[in-house]
Amino acid sequence: xxxxxxTRSGVAAAITAGxxxxxxxxxxxxxxxxxxxxxxxxxxxxxxxxxxxLWMWGGDEQGNAYVNNVLAPAAAELGVTLEQVPIxxxxxxxxxxxxxxxxxxxxxxxxxxxxxxxxxxxxxxAGAWECGWTDLLPNMALTDPADPLLLDDFGTPVDGCEAPxxxxxxxxxxxxxxxxxxxxxxDELLDWARAxxxxxxxxxxxxxxxxxxxxxxxYSVSGGYENVPLAFSQADFDAxxxxxxxxxxxxxxxxxRGGETYPQDSNELNQLFADGEVDFTMTYGPATLTELVANGxxxxxxxxxxxxxxxxxxxxxxxxxxxxxxxxxxxxVANLAxxxxxxxxxxxxxVWGQFTVLDLDQLSDEQRALFEALPESPVxxxxxxxxxxxxxxxxxxxxxxxxxxxxQLVLTQ
Amino acid sequence: MSLAxxxxxxxxxxxxxxxGIGMSLVQSLGLLPLVGVPSLSLDAYLxxxxxxxxxxxxxxxIATASTVLSCIIGLTAAVVITQGRRTGRxxxxxxxxxxxxxxxxxxxxxxxxxSDAGIIPRMLGIPGTEWPDLVGGPWxxxxxxxxTWKESAFVALVVAAVLATRVARYDETAALLGAGRARRLRxxxxxxxxxxxxxxxxxxxxxxxxxxxxxxxxGRPYPEPLPVLAFRLFxxxxxxxxxxxxxxxVVTTAISLAVVAIGMACLRRxxxxx
Amino acid sequence: xxxxxPYGQRVTPDDPTVSSRGLMRxxxxxxxxxxxxxxxxxxxxxxxxxxxxxxxxADRWSAPAVLPTEWGFDGVTSALANGAVPAFGQSLALALVVAAIATPLGxxxxxxxxxxxxxxxxxxxxxxxxPLALPAFVAVMGLTIVLLRARVPGVVGVVILxxxxxxxxxxxxxxxxxxxxxxxxxxxxxTLGASRWxxxxxxxxxxxxxxxxxAAFLAFLVGWSDYVITVLVGGGTIVTLPLLVASFxxxxxxxxxxxxxxxxxxxxxxVLLLALGRFGRRYPTASYLHGPTASQSPKGSP
Numbered sequence: 001x002x003x004x005x006x007t008r009s010g011v012a013a014a015i016t017a018g019x020x021x022x023x024x025x026x027x028x029x030x031x032x033x034x035x036x037x038x039x040x041x042x043x044x045x046x047x048x049x050x051x052x053x054l055w056m057w058g059g060d061e062q063g064n065a066y067v068n069n070v071l072a073p074a075a076a077e078l079g080v081t082l083e084q085v086p087i088x089x090x091x092x093x094x095x096x097x098x099x100x101x102x103x104x105x106x107x108x109x110x111x112x113x114x115x116x117x118x119x120x121x122x123x124x125x126a127g128a129w130e131c132g133w134t135d136l137l138p139n140m141a142l143t144d145p146a147d148p149l150l151l152d153d154f155g156t157p158v159d160g161c162e163a164p165x166x167x168x169x170x171x172x173x174x175x176x177x178x179x180x181x182x183x184x185x186x187d188e189l190l191d192w193a194r195a196x197x198x199x200x201x202x203x204x205x206x207x208x209x210x211x212x213x214x215x216x217x218x219y220s221v222s223g224g225y226e227n228v229p230l231a232f233s234q235a236d237f238d239a240x241x242x243x244x245x246x247x248x249x250x251x252x253x254x255x256x257r258g259g260e261t262y263p264q265d266s267n268e269l270n271q272l273f274a275d276g277e278v279d280f281t282m283t284y285g286p287a288t289l290t291e292l293v294a295n296g297x298x299x300x301x302x303x304x305x306x307x308x309x310x311x312x313x314x315x316x317x318x319x320x321x322x323x324x325x326x327x328x329x330x331x332x333v334a335n336l337a338x339x340x341x342x343x344x345x346x347x348x349x350x351v352w353g354q355f356t357v358l359d360l361d362q363l364s365d366e367q368r369a370l371f372e373a374l375p376e377s378p379v380x381x382x383x384x385x386x387x388x389x390x391x392x393x394x395x396x397x398x399x400x401x402x403x404x405x406x407x408q409l410v411l412t413q
Numbered sequence: 414m415s416l417a418x419x420x421x422x423x424x425x426x427x428x429x430x431x432x433g434i435g436m437s438l439v440q441s442l443g444l445l446p447l448v449g450v451p452s453l454s455l456d457a458y459l460x461x462x463x464x465x466x467x468x469x470x471x472x473x474x475i476a477t478a479s480t481v482l483s484c485i486i487g488l489t490a491a492v493v494i495t496q497g498r499r500t501g502r503x504x505x506x507x508x509x510x511x512x513x514x515x516x517x518x519x520x521x522x523x524x525x526x527x528s529d530a531g532i533i534p535r536m537l538g539i540p541g542t543e544w545p546d547l548v549g550g551p552w553x554x555x556x557x558x559x560x561t562w563k564e565s566a567f568v569a570l571v572v573a574a575v576l577a578t579r580v581a582r583y584d585e586t587a588a589l590l591g592a593g594r595a596r597r598l599r600x601x602x603x604x605x606x607x608x609x610x611x612x613x614x615x616x617x618x619x620x621x622x623x624x625x626x627x628x629x630x631x632g633r634p635y636p637e638p639l640p641v642l643a644f645r646l647f648x649x650x651x652x653x654x655x656x657x658x659x660x661x662x663v664v665t666t667a668i669s670l671a672v673v674a675i676g677m678a679c680l681r682r683x684x685x686x687x
Numbered sequence: 688x689x690x691x692x693p694y695g696q697r698v699t700p701d702d703p704t705v706s707s708r709g710l711m712r713x714x715x716x717x718x719x720x721x722x723x724x725x726x727x728x729x730x731x732x733x734x735x736x737x738x739x740x741x742x743x744x745a746d747r748w749s750a751p752a753v754l755p756t757e758w759g760f761d762g763v764t765s766a767l768a769n770g771a772v773p774a775f776g777q778s779l780a781l782a783l784v785v786a787a788i789a790t791p792l793g794x795x796x797x798x799x800x801x802x803x804x805x806x807x808x809x810x811x812x813x814x815x816x817x818p819l820a821l822p823a824f825v826a827v828m829g830l831t832i833v834l835l836r837a838r839v840p841g842v843v844g845v846v847i848l849x850x851x852x853x854x855x856x857x858x859x860x861x862x863x864x865x866x867x868x869x870x871x872x873x874x875x876x877x878t879l880g881a882s883r884w885x886x887x888x889x890x891x892x893x894x895x896x897x898x899x900x901x902a903a904f905l906a907f908l909v910g911w912s913d914y915v916i917t918v919l920v921g922g923g924t925i926v927t928l929p930l931l932v933a934s935f936x937x938x939x940x941x942x943x944x945x946x947x948x949x950x951x952x953x954x955x956x957x958v959l960l961l962a963l964g965r966f967g968r969r970y971p972t973a974s975y976l977h978g979p980t981a982s983q984s985p986k987g988s989p
């Protein structure tokens with residue numbers, strides 16, 4: 001072979017290397033790394049020295065501060081390094097785990113994920129979560145074993161694939177300085193929107209908050225959540241949703257900017273509310289309202305709206321990635337996060353103000369006192385008030401079709 | 414020897430370019446599903462056919478508007494930079510200030526400035542309902558403005574560098590020969606700047622065509638530019654939508670490459686290109 | 688990622704000889720027009736920075752106030768409490784690593800291409816410039832799976848993709864530098880008995896140093912300002928400033944923190960840019976490489 005030919009074939013090799021390496025890499029087999037533990041002591045022993053990455057939505061300063069300044073130091077005392085990975089959107093974490101599942105990774109980048117609903121359901125279906133581990137956690141005894149919010153996550157059985165972390169209540173928020181005739185039901189809210197054109201809107205699904213709002217309207221136009229089967233079926237979808245989309249199409253002209261566009265996510269809606277462009281916003285995390293009013297982001301007249309028919313409530317969880325290489329450490333963190341001390345600290349409005357998943361009846365007097373000492377918020381009523389008549393969440397299988405049809409029938413029309 | 418020098422760079426670039434396009438293609442054809450059995454099909458391209466078409470049109474429009482505006486403003490700035498004394502230095506300094514700002518931050522800044530409750534409408538005392546829908550509006554004004562703001566500085570610096578080294582001599586000769594200001598601009602400055610402007614235009618067009626953050630932050634939910642559509646599908650919780658995201662990626666790449674090819678053809682036809 | 692700095696010596700050739708040429712002296716009418724255009728351009732480039740600066744010092748700024756209602760440094764405190772310092776460090780490390788790899792790779796490739804000994808030179812330069820034409824999200828979506836299966840750690844994956852993204856800039860910059868580079872100096876040094884190593888360190892590298900500095904700066908910027916690649920390929924192993932900015936920008940009421948993080952993301956490249964200007968101006972050998980208008984003399988003295 002002449003030198004000239006050698007260089008040429010060298011170039012060819014260099015050029016094709018990209019594709020060749022890519023394709024060869026795809027056949028790399030996964031080495032199984034089984035981490036199973038018989039009892040809690042084994043978990044604690046194995047957790048020593050592990051580093052746990054907690055992937056969570058990072059747009060909430062208080063949440064970041066709680067994890068980094070309260071939860072992480074407590075985990076460090078147990079010999080586990082907890083690192084928060086702030087992400088813009090929870091599906092980022094799920095996508096990462098699913099890529100790792102696909103590639104057979106057993107020491108992935110994701111250990112714990114703050115998750116619920118559709119992300120949990122989809123992940124469970126695709127094997128993203130480690131399951132059956134929450135029974136090991138001693139602090140699970142502090143929760144109510146029959147609590148429906150902790151048994152099913154948007155209609156998907158939890159099956160020990162995620163440990164409870166917070167409870168949340170979908171909450172409508174209004175500016176009492178500008179809204180004088182306060183609606184007391186979702187139906188009245190939509191009437192208010194029609195009477196005050198341009199002062200109400202909702203985020204475009206598939207945004208999480210916008211998606212919940214559309215399901216709330218589905219309950220409302222169906223005459224209550226009792227009339228919507230929680231499990232998905234195409235027949236129910238075809239029977240129930242025409243009324244939903246008729247209502248939303250009819251509402252459109254009365255929305256912000258005449259409904260010709262929508263906020264892209266809940267953050268944009270919150271910004272519109274903060275800027276006084278609209279008079280209502282909605283959130284699954286009412287706990288942050290206190291701080292947002294106190295620091296002047298939201299108007300001083302910000303109040304929480306409660307509906308006669310109630311609103312959707314749910315719990316959110318810490319999911320343990322099936323591709324995690326630090327499962328013991330992750331379990332220790334999940335157990336720590338469930339302790340009365342951490343749950344009470346987290347419920348403090350100045351810390352994060354997330355509602356506890358613990359059942360106060362299961363706690364010792366000492367532990368209960370931690371919760372009784374919590375201050376009352378001037379903006380947000382207590383969880384008991386908020387969660388009155390709480391509506392269950394529809395099964396995750398409903399969410400995709402409802403969101404997709406909304407894009408087809410409302411957004412693009 | 415030469416091959417040894419060039420091959421490390423070639424390997425990295427080749428891996429990313431050929432691997433990136435190749436693997437997107439493989440995924441878009443359904444050969445690498447997240448779950449399930451691989452099977453060759455064009456479903457991913459057909460699933461969002463209409464949105465793909467609308468997105469292509471929108472992305473082309475945004476990229477064209479941003480590129481044209483950036484080149485006009487950037488060329489003007491370059492002329493001011495090379496011909497003015499103190500004024501030129503000030504313009505050079507503020508445009509240089511713009512260069513290292515990440516687009517993500519530029520988008521946040523533009524949003525704070527010209528959204529319905531932004532600083533400009535507040536200062537002018539215009540209520541949000543009367544202020545034009547620049548952010549999230551039907552004409553994607555804020556997105557184009559952000560791209561134009563950043564990229565006009567880019568054009569200014571590239572073109573100013575070329576003019577600085579070449580224009581003075583020719584310009585003086587032309588002036589000696591009696592050419593007026595307008596004629597010198599038309600017959601000396603612009604032809605000298607043309608290759609640099611074309612190269613910048615290609616880079617800007619391809620960047621704005623395939624960039625995500627700005628279009629997402631300052632855009633609206635419908636219609637979606639191609640990168641935003643791709644990201645929504647990629648991040649979708651529906652497991653089947655990943656090949657669809659890859660299909661959007663393949664279409665975006667094909668158009669980008671075509672634009673580069675056209676741009677290079679234009680470049681070869683300019684007399685000063687060596 | 689489209690960004691570039693000029694290849695000429697300075698951005699502003701305010702060479703006194705240019706302006707003193709009688710024929711080129713501006714006329715009054717043209718002067719007003721030029722001043723107006725210059726003023727408009729200054730506003731155009733500087734205006735978007737105003738909200739960031741205002742928010743930087745705003746403790747409280749409720750709509751519809753035109754200016755912040757309370758001034759202070761809460762944003763700074765909050766940014767510091769939320770990992771701004773580690774994020775700054777990681778951004779810096781990432782950008783430096785990208786620059787440290789992409790610059791020599793680009794220089795080597797440019798040298799080989801300039802000397803014309805590379806087979807299929809057009810194809811090779813095409814591939815080296817191709818990352819410019821490849822949208823970042825395409826590379827990411829295609830390669831995430833590959834990198835995962837090849838068990839490439841997240842950080843390494845990010846560096847590989849960012850180096851590829853930086854290569855077009857470094858290769859191009861260095862081709863410009865080598866095009867003006869006179870090989871005769873190296874030959875002469877060799878003839879005078881200098882070793883290969885000595886020629887590289889004492890003659891070759893000093894001659895192309897300004898080009899190397901510019902190339903390194905561009906590669907630094909690529910690593911410094913990336914978002915998409917770091918978030919999706921890095922998988923959270925590194926949290927850089929743009930990631931922190933995006934994450935805060937995704938929540939309401941964080942404008943002050945976003946402004947503080949943004950300003951801290953703008954300052955280091957600006958410092959580098961200034962340093963680069965001074966370096967280019969002071970470096971003695973640089974005078975071989977530039978056109979006649981690029982004055983080497985310190986300001987004021989001809």
